[in-house]
Amino acid sequence: MSNPAEQNTEWPLWEVFFQxxxxxxxxxxxxxxxPDSEMALQNARDTYARRNEGIAIWVVPSDQITASSPEDRGPFFDPANDKAYRHPQFYSVPRAVKKRK
Amino acid sequence: MSTFDTIPQTKKEIFTEILLRLADDRLILGHRLSEWAGHGPELEEDLALANIALDMIGHSSALYEYAAKLDNKPDEDHYAYFRDDIDFKNIALVELPKGDFAFTIARQFLFSSFSYFLYKDLTDTIDDEEFNGMLQKHFKEIKYHLRHSREWVLRLGDGTEESRRRIQHAFDELWMYTGEMFEMDKTFELATENRFYTDVLKWQIDWKEFINTTLEEATLIVPDYDQYMFTGARAGRHTEYLGFLLSQMQFLRRSYPDAEWK
Structure with a gap:
């Protein structure tokens, strides 16, 4: 049971994405x-699209997003440091391909 | 043209009169909306109302500018800041005080829905290219204003007991001011003959249908269309509220007529 005095009276939060x-x-x-998704779209338009920022908007309830935690940073990202071959710059482009430019 | 029942004679006078009528409606309602800046119920809604206010003042500015060109007046400020209330040609609906949020939304919905049908028709009717181009540009923004206010009507009507009571009260209060939108006086008739305006009675039934559908969806009671309707504001017989609005809006420009933006 939640205590009514502690209930959040603010509207839910939505994350806004622009294309x-x-x-x-x-x-x-x-x-x-x-208060709901349609109004979230309108508010997103009024808050973030006033200067012709995009052609489409997504809104997603913020509590529907699963985020990694700061402790995940090591295991998630560090292993990539010594794997240079994962970057395209690792590979040299053959001369035959270069010529076609 | 001056005030009261003066009827414009030449084509140029008729055209100018139409531009001013459209512009005055939009300037005064834009100003009323701007009174919400910093007072909106939520930050996001504060921004939305300020955006719509800016759009509407922008529409009026473009219309005044064109009128000034036709009418040999210095600029759009002449119309906005240097006329008295009896010279304003707006309908009374737009000059009523902003009231609570429900009142503001109900009025915006009534006005934006009328504007929607009007601009849709005018963009098909008007021959003057500059005027027509202006209307097409503004029409896009009107569609958004209508969407914004309609969504709110649905939510307030079908919301809590209090929100429903407030928006129903707002529509009941505003209803007698809707008649002026569809008044076709001599000037509008002349303008329609000259393709500067259109016969709004053609689609009054469509407008009513749209209003009825929305209000019913919002679980609201549609007030009586045949009740007493306010009239006379277009000819200069305004409510007492316009003078107060103008004194606030105009005082700076009139006190410092030569002031410039630096």
């Missing part, structure tokens, strides 16, 4: 409060 142009991935813009 800058066709074919581009959606980028995180920020967050808004809103």
């Amino acid at each position: 800058p142009s066709n074919g581009k991935p959606f980028e995180h813009a920020g967050s808004v409060h809103a």
Whole structure:
């Protein structure tokens, strides 16, 4: 049982993502409060799309996002440091391919 | 044109009168909305109302600018800041005090839905390219204003007991001011003949249908369309509220007529 005095009277939080142009991935813009998804879209438009920032908006309830914790940073990201072959720059481009440019 | 029942004579006068009527409606409602800045119920809603206010003041500014060109006046400020209340041609609906949030939303919904049908028709009717281009540009923003206010009508109507009571009260209070939107006086008739305006009675039934559907979806009672309707504001017979609004809006510009943005 939750104590009514401690109940959150604020609207739920939504994360806002914008697609800058066709074919581009959606980028995180920020967050808004809103009572439901339709209003979240409108608020996102009013808060973040006032200067022609994009062509499409996603809103996602913030509590639906699962995030990694700071302690995960080591196991998640450090192993990539010594694996240079995972970057495209590791490979040299054959001369025949270069010529075609 | 001056005040009261003066009827514009030349084509240029008729056209100017139409531009001013449209502009005055938008400037005054834009100003009323701007009064919410810093007082919105939520930060996000504060921004939304301020955005709509800016859009509407922008629409009026473009219309005034065009009128000034036709009418040989120095600029749009002449109309916004140097006319008295009897010279303003807006309908009374837009000058009523902002009231509570429900009142602001109900008024915006009534006005934006009317604007939606009006601009849709005008963009098909108006021959003047500059005027038509302006209307097309503004129409996109009107669609958003309508969407914003309609979503709120649904939520307030079908929300809590208090929100429902407040928005129903707002519609009941506002209803007698909706008649002026559909008044076709001599000036509007002349303008329609000259393709500067359109016969709004053509689609009044569609507008009512849209209003009825939304209010019913919001579980609200549609007030009586045949009740007494306020009239006369377009001809300069305003409510007492317009003078107070203008004194606040105009005092700086009138006190310092030569002031410039630096």
